[in-house]
Amino acid sequence: MTLSRNRNFSIVAHIDHGKSTLADRLLALTGTMDAKKAVDQVLDSMDLERERGITIKAHTVRLLYKARDGEEYTLNLIDTPGHVDFSYEVSRALAACEGALLIVDAAQGIEAQTLANFYLASDANLTIIPVINKIDLPAADVEGTRLAITETLELDGDEALAISAKHGTGVPEVLEAIVARIPPPAGDPDAPLKALVFDSFYDSYQGVVVYVRLKDGRVRPGTRILLMSNGRAYDVQQVGVFSPDMRPVEELSAGQVGYITASMKRVADAKVGETITEALRPTAEPFPGYRDAKPMVFAGLYPIEDTEYEALRDALEKLRLNDPAFSFEPETSLALGYGFRCGFLGLLHMEIVQERLEREFNLSLIVTAPSVRYRILTTAGELLEIENPSKLPTPDRIEQMEEPYVRSSVFVPTEFMTAIYKLAQEKRGEHQSLEYHGKRVHIRFDFPLAEIVVDFYDKLKSISKGYASFDYEFAEFRPSDLVKLDILLNGDPVDALSIIVHRDKAYEKGKALVEKLRAVIPRQLYEVAIQAAIGSRVIARETVKAMGKNVTAKCYGGDITRKRKLLERQKEGKKRMKQVGRVEVPQEAFLSVLKS
Amino acid sequence: MTGAASPDQAVGGLTEMLAGSPPRSDALGFYLHVPFCAARCHYCSFNTAPLEDGALARYLGALHRELDLLAELPWAPRVRIATVFLGGGTPSLLEADQLAAVLDRLRARFDVAADAEVTVECNPESVTRAKLAGYRAAGVTRVSLGVQSLDDAVLPRLGRLHDAGGARAAFAAAREAGVANVSVDLMYGLPGLDVAGFARAVEAVLAWGPEHLSAYGLTLDAGSLWGAAGVAGLPPEDTVVGQYWALARAAARRGLEHYEISNYARPGFRSLHNQVYWRAAEYLAAGPGACGFVGALRYANVKATPRYGEALEAGRLPVDSWEELTPRQRLGERLILGLRTSDGVPRAWLDERLAGDAALARRVGDWRARELLVDAAGRVRLTEAGFLLSDALFVDLL
Numbered sequence: 001m002t003l004s005r006n007r008n009f010s011i012v013a014h015i016d017h018g019k020s021t022l023a024d025r026l027l028a029l030t031g032t033m034d035a036k037k038a039v040d041q042v043l044d045s046m047d048l049e050r051e052r053g054i055t056i057k058a059h060t061v062r063l064l065y066k067a068r069d070g071e072e073y074t075l076n077l078i079d080t081p082g083h084v085d086f087s088y089e090v091s092r093a094l095a096a097c098e099g100a101l102l103i104v105d106a107a108q109g110i111e112a113q114t115l116a117n118f119y120l121a122s123d124a125n126l127t128i129i130p131v132i133n134k135i136d137l138p139a140a141d142v143e144g145t146r147l148a149i150t151e152t153l154e155l156d157g158d159e160a161l162a163i164s165a166k167h168g169t170g171v172p173e174v175l176e177a178i179v180a181r182i183p184p185p186a187g188d189p190d191a192p193l194k195a196l197v198f199d200s201f202y203d204s205y206q207g208v209v210v211y212v213r214l215k216d217g218r219v220r221p222g223t224r225i226l227l228m229s230n231g232r233a234y235d236v237q238q239v240g241v242f243s244p245d246m247r248p249v250e251e252l253s254a255g256q257v258g259y260i261t262a263s264m265k266r267v268a269d270a271k272v273g274e275t276i277t278e279a280l281r282p283t284a285e286p287f288p289g290y291r292d293a294k295p296m297v298f299a300g301l302y303p304i305e306d307t308e309y310e311a312l313r314d315a316l317e318k319l320r321l322n323d324p325a326f327s328f329e330p331e332t333s334l335a336l337g338y339g340f341r342c343g344f345l346g347l348l349h350m351e352i353v354q355e356r357l358e359r360e361f362n363l364s365l366i367v368t369a370p371s372v373r374y375r376i377l378t379t380a381g382e383l384l385e386i387e388n389p390s391k392l393p394t395p396d397r398i399e400q401m402e403e404p405y406v407r408s409s410v411f412v413p414t415e416f417m418t419a420i421y422k423l424a425q426e427k428r429g430e431h432q433s434l435e436y437h438g439k440r441v442h443i444r445f446d447f448p449l450a451e452i453v454v455d456f457y458d459k460l461k462s463i464s465k466g467y468a469s470f471d472y473e474f475a476e477f478r479p480s481d482l483v484k485l486d487i488l489l490n491g492d493p494v495d496a497l498s499i500i501v502h503r504d505k506a507y508e509k510g511k512a513l514v515e516k517l518r519a520v521i522p523r524q525l526y527e528v529a530i531q532a533a534i535g536s537r538v539i540a541r542e543t544v545k546a547m548g549k550n551v552t553a554k555c556y557g558g559d560i561t562r563k564r565k566l567l568e569r570q571k572e573g574k575k576r577m578k579q580v581g582r583v584e585v586p587q588e589a590f591l592s593v594l595k596s
Numbered sequence: 597m598t599g600a601a602s603p604d605q606a607v608g609g610l611t612e613m614l615a616g617s618p619p620r621s622d623a624l625g626f627y628l629h630v631p632f633c634a635a636r637c638h639y640c641s642f643n644t645a646p647l648e649d650g651a652l653a654r655y656l657g658a659l660h661r662e663l664d665l666l667a668e669l670p671w672a673p674r675v676r677i678a679t680v681f682l683g684g685g686t687p688s689l690l691e692a693d694q695l696a697a698v699l700d701r702l703r704a705r706f707d708v709a710a711d712a713e714v715t716v717e718c719n720p721e722s723v724t725r726a727k728l729a730g731y732r733a734a735g736v737t738r739v740s741l742g743v744q745s746l747d748d749a750v751l752p753r754l755g756r757l758h759d760a761g762g763a764r765a766a767f768a769a770a771r772e773a774g775v776a777n778v779s780v781d782l783m784y785g786l787p788g789l790d791v792a793g794f795a796r797a798v799e800a801v802l803a804w805g806p807e808h809l810s811a812y813g814l815t816l817d818a819g820s821l822w823g824a825a826g827v828a829g830l831p832p833e834d835t836v837v838g839q840y841w842a843l844a845r846a847a848a849r850r851g852l853e854h855y856e857i858s859n860y861a862r863p864g865f866r867s868l869h870n871q872v873y874w875r876a877a878e879y880l881a882a883g884p885g886a887c888g889f890v891g892a893l894r895y896a897n898v899k900a901t902p903r904y905g906e907a908l909e910a911g912r913l914p915v916d917s918w919e920e921l922t923p924r925q926r927l928g929e930r931l932i933l934g935l936r937t938s939d940g941v942p943r944a945w946l947d948e949r950l951a952g953d954a955a956l957a958r959r960v961g962d963w964r965a966r967e968l969l970v971d972a973a974g975r976v977r978l979t980e981a982g983f984l985l986s987d988a989l990f991v992d993l994l
Contacts, residue, residue, distance in 0.1 A: 525985065548834065549840070552815075552986075556870060557625075558629075558886065560894070561919060564928065567994050
């Protein structure tokens with residue numbers, strides 16, 4: 001197999017612009033597998049991915065394509081995660097390619113993630129083929145989209161392919177363009193091995209399966225490999241390609257995409273972005289851009305039943321085998337007992353982990369309000385990083401506090417601009433720039449990460465009737481005037497309900513929070529006072545009245561079974577309550593605090 | 597273990613189930629369900645059937661047959677029936693001779709105690725002195741009169757067919773017919789009824805001198821018209837709680853014991869039959885939708901009156917579903933039923949439930965600390981304040 005007939009490419013798009021549909025078409029057209037099977041087996045292999053309609057893990061598949069020039073080409077499609085929480089993973093997958101198909105919806109036009117993906121692909125020096133999809137839609141504006149591609153992306157809009165992935169229109173031309181426009185991989189098979197890790201997963205039989213793109217050199221079973229970031233060495237057991245199932249081959253060589261197994265025990269041993277080389281003949285320089293995926297969002301995870309603590313730890317360890325971006329360490333809460341402070345890439349990542357713990361491991365959990373990581377300079381001159389609001393030092397010990405900011409892009413039709421600016425102001429956004437693109441604007445804001453962590457995206461969607469798109473990346477830590485807001489139930493502070501907020505928003509937040517809690521805490525035998533306080537100063541208060549009556553009037557011979565079953569159902573519901581002091585607090589209270 | 601009968605179930609299957617679940621006690625209650633109503637009340641979710649031509653006769657035939665089949669159960673000869681209760685529906689739609697025939701058949705097939713309490717639920721508009729005298733002659737010892745309200749503005753809104761005058765007349769007719777044990781049913785928490793209005797009704801009824809009073813807070817049950825369609829003008833919780841206490845105080849002044857959440861009696865006149873339920877004791881049942889409890893088996897008859905008739909015409913017991921209680925469920929039922937009464941339960945039962953459950957023991961401790969639950973003479977019971985919140989405790993005790 002010569003490299004001149006290899007093409008490594010990726011498909012990138014804003015969500016719902018048709019990435020998966022086009023991938024299915026390409027698989028079907030090259031006879032790799034029929035489209036339906038492809039959807040079920042390849043592109044969305046996790047249940048959660050299918051349900052949420054997003055790709056969480058990168059996938060890769062090898063297509064064999066007989067082009068119009070009569071030659072057979074090997075096309076490696078490297079599918080990328082489709083959510084802003086995973087932009088580092090996307091950048092590494094793109095680094096494994098020479099080209100990318102950038103899909104733009106003919107009716108929606110360019111969106112925030114179109115742009116973000118375009119920049120990622122440009123940064124990776126990829127050949128970008130613009131593809132205008134959904135030309136079958138009545139609202140499709142192919143010429144307008146060409147113009148936008150030319151103006152906004154500085155690509156040649158006239159060279160964009162106009163297709164309908166749904167109907168297959170124009171898809172054969174996509175395959176031809178991949179062959180014609182994307183360069184074959186360059187690389188020296190005789191140079192020292194240099195391979196980029198762009199994904200991995202844990203298999204209980206083979207250990208970690210590492211997805212690699214070889215830049216130079218060769219690798220085969222028995223090769224002693226070296227991981228350049230941590231200096232660990234392993235003996236390769238198997239190498240192979242995806243077609244689409246894993247198929248062992250004798251050797252992978254420069255330019256090729258495939259997998260390696262080498263008895264690695266944890267996914268964290270070969271992280272995304274890692275450079276693999278030969279132990280005996282290492283390459284001079286690793287790939288640039290490697291970094292540890294850093295958790296941005298933190299929350300406490302606690303079992304509702306204390307007896308499930310060990311089961312929760314085992315489950316977290318199992319999940320981490322496959323997900324090095326996720327971190328956890330034990331913590332104790334006065335209110336909730338023993339649990340873990342977990343770190344996530346973003347809120348979606350957090351929800352995925354929580355859902356998997358509840359579904360796959362059958363655990364009942366309390367998740368505390370998500371927090372970001374704050375930097376604190378104490379009066380004693382120490383620098384602390386705090387991920388749990390209840391661990392914040394008292395104000396007299398704080399010299400300065402810093403919070404993380406993100407740089408964000410919002411794309412939205414001009415008619416929603418006012419609403420967007422209003423939302424940005426509420427969320428302490430700082431306007432950076434504004435560009436007009438026809439009927440749409442591209443606005444850049446800097447936001448405190450804490451402000452966009454929970455419900456920002458939902459609000460953005462709702463005020464723009466779904467038209468706004470959003471993308472962000474971490475920028476820097478900035479000094480900020482922050483205070484800790486405590487919640488007290490019947491006078492006792494509940495550490496798991498504490499949050500850190502900007503001083504200017506503390507009153508409003510405290511008021512909203514106690515109102516929300518009043519609505520979710522059920523009436524109990526005695527009155528429950530809910531207070532929000534900064535230090536010793538109470539800033540808001542609500543009361544849950546004591547239960548007035550809760551009684552079944554009639555219970556005779558025919559009522560007994562029905563009554564017992566009714567109470568048994570209520571009892572099931574009560575299992576999702578946590579006893580905090582003498583107050584029964586439902587599970588949702590802990591997460592709902594930031595959504596107020 | 598639970599089950600439900602399929603239409604083609606072997607005739608013997610459910611009979612065998614009952615046959616194989618002999619009662620632990622030799623003294624049983626017996627509930628007879630009379631499903632017919634002239635009109636359905638708006639709050640009612642009970643199993644009722646419209647009174648159509650021929651339906652009553654067909655039902656009575658089926659009921660007689662059911663008594664025959666129950667009497668054929670292998671353990672039937674050794675049991676004695678200590679209490680009989682005819683509920684509905686509207687049992688007082690039965691003519692005296694029809695009722696007499698049912699009771700005669702019951703006595704012919706079972707050993708009914710000579711001093712058995714025999715109660716009939718009556719609606720004021722369907723009784724006369726003559727009919728009640730006939731009932732009494734047939735062996736009825738106790739009448740439960742469905743008065744519900746004495747407010748002529750409220751009664752039609754409930755869908756009741758009588759007015760306050762009719763209720764008073766029915767009570768007088770029972771006395772004239774020589775019924776020495778009369779219970780009156782009232783409701784509170786009704787739309788358009790304030791605390792004072794209910795207190796007046798309570799005083800008026802107590803002035804009649806009934807031996808027994810039942811008063812039910814309105815519940816919007818799923819199977820009722822109000823439960824389905826909703827109802828306007830429901831009073832706030834404070835009003836309902838106020839009505840509960842107005843009744844409790846008035847009954848105490850007149851010397852009636854508050855012996856169950858919704859029941860009051862002059863000393864010696866508690867409902868013997870209903871106490872069977874609250875003691876988690878055993879009872880047989882006949883009639884559409886009627887529920888029985890023998891051994892560890894709770895069973896329910898087919899609800900629809902025509903299907904009930906068909907089963908019996910085909911010669912099989914009309915049992916629709918059954919459930920065998922686990923020891924844990926039995927204990928739970930004993931607690932949540934026993935704690936409905938002022939007798940409460942033996943303290944040992946509660947201790948058995950609390951053993952090894954520190955969180956529950958702590959919560960029950962709260963009930964004691966607030967004097968909602970009290971201990972006396974080796975038993976534990978809810979106070980009148982505790983009755984009002986009882987479901988919050990029962991959820992935990994199951």
